Amino acid sequence: MAVALVILVAGGLTWALWPSGAPAKGQDVAIPVVDGPAGDQHVTIDATFFPPASGGKAPAVLLAHGFGGSKESVRAQAERLADQGYAVLTWSARGFGRSTGEIALNSPDYEVKDVRQLVDWLAKRPEVRLDAGGDPRVGITGGSYGGAIALMAAAYDSRIDAIAPMVTWYDLADALFPDATGRGPVNGVFKKMWAGIFFSTGNGPLSPGLSPGGGLTSGGLGSTGPGSTAGGAGNGPFSSGGGRGDMPPAAQPMTAQQVRCGRFLPAICDMYQTVAETGRATPAAVELLRRSSPVSVQGKIRIPTLLVQGQRDSLFPLGQADANARAIAATGAPVEVAWINGGHDGGDSEPDWAGDRVSDWFDRWLKKKADAPGAGGAAAGSADVAGAASGGAASGGADAGGAGAAAFTVSRDGGRDPGTRRPVIVHATGGGYPGLSGSARTTVAVAGPDQQVANPPGGSPAAISSVPGFGGLLSGVGGNVGVALDIPGQAAAFESAPLPRSTQVTGSPTVQIRVYGTGEATLFAKLYDSSGGALAVLPSSLVAPLRVTATEAGTPVTVTLPAIDRRFDAGHRLRLVVSTTDLGYATPAAPAVYRIGLASPGLTLPADPALDAPATGPAWWTWAMPLAAIVIAAALLLAGRTRLAERGDRGNRGESRTETEPGHDDVPLVITGLGKRYSNGEKAVDGLSFRVEKGQVLGLLGPNGAGKTTTMRMLMGLILPDEGEIRIFGHPVVPGAPVLSRLGSFVEGPGFLPHLTGRANLELYWQATGRPAGDAHLEEALEIAGLGGALDRAVRTYSQGMRQRLAIAQAMLGLPDLLVLDEPTNGLDPPQIAEMRRVLKAYAARGRTVIISSHLLGEVEQTCSHVVVMHRGRLVSAGPVGDLLGATTSGNGSGPRLEDVFLDLIGESR
Template identity: 80%
Template structure:
């Protein structure tokens, strides 16, 4: 059965699907015109004597916006090539920058050897790339030969950004990521503060670092935070290599020799330190004077947060604006937040290259004029930096923190806590936590094995399970632990805690300090899997040493303990092979913990829509409900003059959804005491009329009044109407009696008015009354339905084909019932297409055909009139056929 609602629902569903598909397409459709890179080979001359010719494989991406745009040099990570940063370059070009990517010397298709970002080699190369950019018509110039240019890159690429900024004053802004301040310190860290000469060799990272460059066949991707995963790619074509090449790959021989030496001894030499420092920003402390955005990873055991801290202090000391961000990931894996980093970097360049100083030639005061590109690259006051920072809405210090889990995907999400100033690793506030623990003996195993595990370079992301649990393992007997009492309140640590220990024994001890977050559960968490190695000469009376623990950002929950562990070994570092035993004790029970309360996470309170949506929905719902109240009858007023007339129908009309009229201009009137027969062939509109009478369907025109009250859906006067239309309707799982009882209760009227027993008498079901209705025959249901219509003995009883399905004795009985029912002043309307039936039961008759009234009046009158007009007989059947215009 089709009905208009069905088609409308279908339309709605189709519309909904279209909207969803449209939204998807809109969200996923690639936007903007594609940016095309132009591959080019750029010849440069470098070397200490400027006599080495190297060809750099480069790609230039013109700005998508056209015209003259600021340029960005995009450098790749160690082991990578220009292909590693291609996607970023395309995005930056799409944002309106001329972007140049290149494979550094010794990488990709570029010639030359790796010199570790040496001022004599790589830095000279990049300066010539800047020269090249200055000749491009797409690049905006600050002066002759001086393009407006920034440099960005991660790891190895970040270092070249810093180094070039120090040696070339034409650079206007840089955004180095997860890179070093002092390469010597990164490979030979000493948390005791005695510098790399005393440092512990970070052997695994160093090995990966040098072998990935040494292979000379490094695949794309490189070391920028991918670790070994990026190193295991397919090798290039096999070539016959000399032993020198096998050992050193594409490294400069001097660097290769240096590595061979330090890796075999595990100790730094002054020469090695000098060589590494030449490639480090720490060697040019006051020369980087341009706006710098330092992005460092919290999970980075290669270049930990301390390197960004040193860079930040060094650059800020020149007065240049510096902002620092600690992202979640790093060389050890985790989330490197590429989208956030890209946005932050692009915003940084927007601020300092696009809207920056050079555009205002006067350049006084308003915003910073750092790196104004006039060849001096002089810095500017911090006050104006703050102004600019505030104007751009960025924060000087951003820390990515765990923001709980996304309820939809159950993935961890990050939030970015921000502060207006970068406090350094010692925080803006320092508190002390009391540690306790006896002096403990620890052993250095012969050969340094087995070793404690904190992080495994290159495998960090593989070992780390989703919940932020590191794989950390201390070998019993090799580690001493000192623990605080359970914290009474949550303690937030941002920076490097320090602890003072004493080392008893003889000889030189290589030790590793870690700060665990112990919940009392089975596993204590080593934040970011970081350790602080230190080397100290143990004495019998105890050598005190202040250990700077790894910089972290973490909340230690209330009830948790801070646990400092001093271990004799660590897998990632080179440790002495000679067995030894030391005693470790606390020199001071106080663990100094830095924090930065100014770091606040942007309000994670409910998003605006969490209250706006339900409110809007409630309003919309109110509108939906209130704007379509049941249509009032044309004249809502009751007609007291008709209060005693059971039924008056005036001008009634109803169309089917196809426009054909089911009932057309029907008017008649029924008086008390009548048994009215509604007569007509199938499709005459009898049932439709009855449905309108019950308020089930709404007339298109005209009105129906029952006892003077207009009939609308649910009109209270329908309580005086009993009906049986188009078959019975019962709950099949209930018995006949329960059906009638519940029906009566549903009307809400007093039980004593139901006259249930009389109605059941009419139904005549006997014992079957207690059976479920679904077991009834058609005739039994029919009788039960008529009984239901008579419940409460309504003043007006409407029955549609009541004798269908009844056997002849029951039909005869039914006639009597209906006649008797009307005698008490009540009214009965019976529809039928059985003429004999109407003739025998009804006092009056209304004849309908094709929705229209054909005739009405007393049965006798109708018969009489018909007889007198054509004399063909006195049977209603004849009259009826006459009336509807069909002859036999």
Template identity: 55%
Template sequence: MAASAAALALIAVTTWLVWPSGAEVRGQDQTITVVDGPADDQRVELDTTFFPPPGGGKAPAVLLGHGFGGSKQSVRDEAVRIAQDGYAVLTWSARGFGRSTGEIALNSPDYEVKDVKQLIDWLAKRPEVLLDASDDPRVGIAGGSYGGAIALMTAAHDRRVDAIVPRITWSDLADALFPNTAVPLSAAGDAGQSPAAGSLPEAENGVFKRMWAGIFFGQGVSLDSLALRGRPEAARPLTPEQARCGRFRPEICTVYEEVAKTGRPTPEAVDLLRKSSPITVAAQIKAPTLLIQGQRDSLFPLSHADANARAIAAGGTPVSLTWFDGGHDGGDGEADWVFEQSSAWFARYLKGEGDGETAPPVSAFTVTRDGGRDPGTRQRIRLHPETGSYPGLGGTATRTVELAGPAQNIANPPGGAPASISSVPGVGGLLGGQNSPGVAIDMPGQSAAFESRPLTAPLQLTGSSTATIRVSGQGGTEATLFAKLYDVADSVQPPALPAGLVAPIRVAIPEGATSAEATITLPAVDHAFAPGHRLRLVLTTTDMGFATPSEPATYQVSLVSSTLTVPTVGTLAAASGGVAWWVWAMPLAAVVIAAALLVTGRAQNRRRTATRP
């Protein structure tokens, strides 16, 4: 019996050893010199790695960009995996990062976009890369955050790009850093409707996202990456300009310093940021686009993917959109599933495998949802309901929820402290855990709350809810507020703030008036409210992640309408996650092994009996 078990174990080990693995991929490091700048007079050396297709021959190419503060090394593992799928892959450290020279220009058309266009020129000369025409390689671009934005910007400025997969990136960098989701009631229009495709938010009056902006600037000013270049200047004392701006271009440094002092956007800041914003050129993008955006992202929330999707689709370009469990604030990340979606997209538009057999189709709109826990491993099951068309943040239908609460007086404290907390940039998930919607803290005296009755049926919110408020105070003043929508289970558990997201708003009270009304758009989320739970709308005067007025002030906040409009998408559907395959496969395997052992044991007994004298 023991010998039989050992034999079966040997077979299993041998099978594992001889099971085919991915082809070996070898990277080739080199420096590629490019010329950029408004006058094309700046010479920059880009540190790159080229991964030829492991199977030999000619193959489509994929440019893989890194996130802000990263380098080509940040995406090496992903590059190897893409190459194993049969692509030629080129990674690079963007100007101002890693061992590359140059200064950070935030994916400007005059700088980073020109650099990537010359990387495409370089790929066109490689014998391993498939060409569509002379100097026109078959090429896609993928990347996350900073790398996602360069995919969008390059596709808008270079028609040779054949497909793109931007992840967790921005549409309007000015709106990302200076959001304002309030619209005066006289100009609000129909509640719940998305702005016109390609329209620009009013960042000129936005609320400064101070903590995220500080993280960005800190990563660019840090000279750790200077040491990576291995140049003599790495050991020299910093010049005054290096100490002030690090590897940023001087004009970016100047704009940041002014905004950080005042907490208000300047026309120069908005103009500079919009030059690096895909929303300004999205109509020029003709490469089929798969937008992958994180549900846990207070930096570039779902509304940015929505704006990109609508603007690109308005030009007739194929677009699909995915909301996954990840983002700049954590979450699972779903690395394998996200890779599969990207792989299917490139297989369709770079390899032409569009029949659904060799390249599974990517749905027009997919959302990651919690499917409970696997009964065996106790690991989270993630479902991916999908629908054939993207509904926008207004959903395919709406439900109204009645809110109640009196007019409430709230105060902005001197200096804006202590501040309420919605999320901590970059680590927002720590407040509530990886799989928790998140827990927030609202400071007493600074917040007004309006709450629904307990729900009598489940409510699946998918998109951005809207409400209409009135702010009363001294004429000629402006109230800075932060709106949140909580899920309240009971009086024992703390209320949950989905993804820790908050909507900053500014409401101006005209001279001679005592109040102003506005429609507010709450953060886009996909969240299930259970029966018996309540919805709570909270407006606070402070939030730790944002710059708030230092002058003390008091306002009265009330509802113009008691109705909260909640978008739903009834067409989202997914097969049940069911029971993990191994739950039934392991017992079956056990039966087979037991039967084999039983047969072997009986055969041995017969041989022993036959040999006895």
């Protein structure tokens, strides 16, 4: 056992300390590019190139970083892709990191032109596989800002073969000015907190990464890194905005323009300042934002696209990915959509799973496994290993091999890992992406009277749904649980009856409401999951803002609620809340009162029944291990039994041999060739043979260590002889042999339960034999014990002699045909010894047999009819006491004494 443990520990240490392969080494390069509307602006892009670990020519991946980040924020993902056999180029976008230039929000005139020149650069690298001269095999991936450049570049550069944009936008104008009634960004409600964070991040080093590439940290914006110093130091063109703490202090005072706009292009800066001041989008602003959005290049993206969007994302909600998916799928290009758990609002961004999904995507469309089977297989293998090693909370094991097969994947709450108590995510997959209106719809009636809601002056206090950058603080640990706060008097609530069965919602529910009043109302609709408990849950903390012109007759509007994936349990209620304020949005400062009512009682809930969560059935080992264990257990027991049976066979053969001797059944004890070794190999009993006839009182004599007790233990079936056999009344003795029921024994001291009385001990012992109470002859035995009133005291209060007598009484229970007593007179006083002698003689006179071991020679001489002398495990002499005494004559002429004979026999005569 200890050896096994040592081997286990040593193996574990070796495995743990074995040097792992060195990560791919990146080469820092500065790539000069020319961009601008006129193609006259010179910018130096700071990039890092990771050659493929597999060597040779490999497909390339352009890996873009998130807003506020730099090429450093995607280094880990780049190394991983390089290990999987891609030539990876990461770069800091213009205006970020050590790249020069100004932020133009992924404008076709600036960032897109830069990326085209990066593709040119890749085409010249010897490590990059080419589709044609100057046309490398290349994909782009990235998160948020980096995801948008993937989409934009794909539209403007036909050399790009596949993209995997994550948590990004379709229409930046719509993302910043959403309107749930579908009337576009000009009518939209300004998402002021997110917009502020978005633009201030580009302004200065607020955060090391709004969304660092594919490796969205769950901290998101909430975690301000080492680079977040107050004062916005380092806005100069050569500094590393949002760098890794290596920022030089501002050498010279910044100009007013620098303070105002940071590294933004002035045109964008001006636009932002205008809309942020008024809270309304101007057509010019919408035009500018859309130039940077895939909405402006509809129909131009015709390559395989994997869209990964976050469910906990109030900045770029699922609707943005939905619009991208529809636009790209319309061209006939393959599109797959994955809704991961986390997003810009926190949650679990599942970097391992998303990373695997992206590399599977590129394996499929860039490596086209058929023409690079070796590399592809190796890459997939290492991806699996990486996923398994990272293990833990992020992903359940069931989806390790499933990624890549499904057109639509939704990360769902898989409960908690019972061991770690951490949330587990399961990935439900479907064969097709149904869109936000779902592939099936159900209608649930909600009800409630018309309710007055007030818009507070100044828009404060405001209801809280999600706080950009602090999403993780409001929600529980992971999961889609969001706790939201409504201000009384500002919110109208409409509730459904308890759901008769659990309802899975995947997509955007819709509802029709009516807004009574005057003027333009800004409202926020949200759908709670109310379990009747104190806290209703706002799924993903998402709200749908809408702007509507209220009329006295009531303006009917159809509200598209935020897209979610959530199961509403049976018995829960759906609660529609329409509120006048939300902390994250710009709301009118003027006080007003509106009346909200339902235009139609039906709440339409989309679903996608085709979505199939992977079988969360028990892991294979939950049934295999117990089965295997039971088989092993049975084998252990049967193997043990077989060996015992062999031993029994030997005994049976012996029986058939000796069966020929007539009357053998009546011989109380026959010992033949008995041998037993100690564990050190020394023989305790060696070739012992003797027999005891009925009516004999046999004395077993020998000095300490002669093997008397060992013999008696073998007689009782407590230890197994190594050789030879013992027969009691003709039956071989094995552990638990039924013939032992005719043996009464007292060997090596009494054995009682100390907490029970003497009487209870004897009674329970007899009951343990399972024999009829009447056969016990308890009173006779108790008489021999002679304990009197002490019988009803606990044995632990007994003296040594009392226990001794009780033990002999126990041995005599049932009046056994063979009584074996080891040193029976130890601890008895002389009258008791005399009594005991009389009892034993009388016992044998009734045709029973008594074996006594003793080293008190006088005792044996007076009690026994026969004697067996043992020394060092061997038989020295056996026979009637008289014969033994008669065989030798004493040297001093007096009558022979047993003591002299004994000492003579064992060779230690004086």
